Amino acid sequence: xxxPVSIIGANVLRQVAKDIDKDYPKLKEFIDDLFxxxxxxxxxxxxxxxxxxxxxxxxxxASPMEEEDPELKDFKKxxxxxxxxERSGDIISMEEGCLSIPGIREEVKxxxxxxxxxxxxxxxxxxxxxxxxxxxxxxxxxxxLDGILFTDKVSPLTKRLLKGKLRDISRGKxxxxxxxxxxxxxxx
Numbered sequence: 001x002x003x004p005v006s007i008i009g010a011n012v013l014r015q016v017a018k019d020i021d022k023d024y025p026k027l028k029e030f031i032d033d034l035f036x037x038x039x040x041x042x043x044x045x046x047x048x049x050x051x052x053x054x055x056x057x058x059x060x061x062a063s064p065m066e067e068e069d070p071e072l073k074d075f076k077k078x079x080x081x082x083x084x085x086e087r088s089g090d091i092i093s094m095e096e097g098c099l100s101i102p103g104i105r106e107e108v109k110x111x112x113x114x115x116x117x118x119x120x121x122x123x124x125x126x127x128x129x130x131x132x133x134x135x136x137x138x139x140x141x142x143x144x145l146d147g148i149l150f151t152d153k154v155s156p157l158t159k160r161l162l163k164g165k166l167r168d169i170s171r172g173k174x175x176x177x178x179x180x181x182x183x184x185x186x187x188x
Contacts, residue, residue: 003037003051005099009170009183017056017145019081034059041178047144058141069133082118089113096150102176
């Protein structure tokens with residue numbers, strides 16, 4: 001089922017998400033819904049807070065970016081109770097966007113390597129290193145679990161320049177080709 005994507009201004013996007021256990025209700029169905037929503041919205045990642053659930057869960061499928069980075073071929077994963085334990089490597093600036101902030105793309109600096117602990121959809125534990133674009137996609141989705149949006153990481157000048165646009169988006173003044181949930185709870 002395609003779920004509405006929460007838009008900047010929704011409280012859930014600013015909360016620190018909670019770990020869950022294996023008995024979380026309808027977990028497999030929810031993971032399937034996350035993937036379906038992500039594909040419907042043309043995203044490469046989607047975190048539970050973006051669909052109004054403050055739990056530590058996100059999905060990624062960066063395989064559409066395979067042409068840019070061949071290592072992303074078949075890079076489709078589920079991250080449950082994820083915790084980044086190390087960040088290293090060069091700090092690289094790249095343009096990012098977010099389904100929760102439609103129409104905005106800005107340069108964001110991130111480390112090129114991470115180490116992350118998480119459970120997959122089968123509740124198997126992983127302690128893995130990721131580099132390059134995979135690390136960037138994971139960090140972007142991971143930030144949602146800590147109530148951080150990519151616009152929080154832009155330069156102070158860019159933040160000032162974006163302030164009005166972000167306020168307009170939070171008030172529903174934007175266009176998106178996917179179903180959204182505004183900060184006041186309305187689905188559009």
